[in-house]
Amino acid sequence: MITFLSAGIVVTLLSISLFGYGWIIGQEFLFGPFIASLIGINFLFITYIQYKQMKEDGSL
Numbered sequence: 001m002i003t004f005l006s007a008g009i010v011v012t013l014l015s016i017s018l019f020g021y022g023w024i025i026g027q028e029f030l031f032g033p034f035i036a037s038l039i040g041i042n043f044l045f046i047t048y049i050q051y052k053q054m055k056e057d058g059s060l
Contacts, residue, residue: 001050008043015040 015036022030 001047001054004043004047004050008040008047010040011043012037012040 015033019030019033019037022028022033
């Protein structure tokens with residue numbers, strides 16, 4: 001669970017910063033960082049769901 005959380009945070013922050021840089025400075029839509037930010041957000045969502053399930057099961 002910690003792996004997904006750390007990967008989600010790192011991937012999301014880096015890809016959003018690269019996407020924003022390309023969009024604001026370069027005036028172009030960078031598709032790769034956009035998809036990477038969606039994947040990072042997905043990692044964070046998976047971590048939240050796993051944490052919620054572990055909390056309900058009492059294994060946390």
